[in-house]
Amino acid sequence: MPTVKRSGSIFCLDLGTSVYTSNLPIFGTQYHAQDIVAQPLNYGQGFGYGYKIDFTKPGAQEYINSIVSFWASISSSSTG
Secondary structure: OOEEEEOOEEEEOEEEHHHHHHOOEOOOOOOEHHHHEOOOOOEOOOOOOEEEEOOOOOOHHHHHHHHHHHHHHHHHHHOO
16 A cells, blocks of 8 residues: 655545545646546545545645645744
8 A cells, every 4th residue: 555654644645535526626737526536436445544645647746745744844943
């Protein structure tokens, strides 16, 4: 299972079911959540949290980049 681990936190690289259902936009792109999910829908390996992402689709990498940037901004702001 692809994960990102830092400071004891693990992030599973799946798309949350609520994000998929809401079809939220992917920050900085013209794409939306439903554009990047693998078809047919299958749960990823993140403990049933979300759907598998198809990283060959446009917007998929940008989705991950936006999440990593978000966590990095929180981390840098909390380190003082």
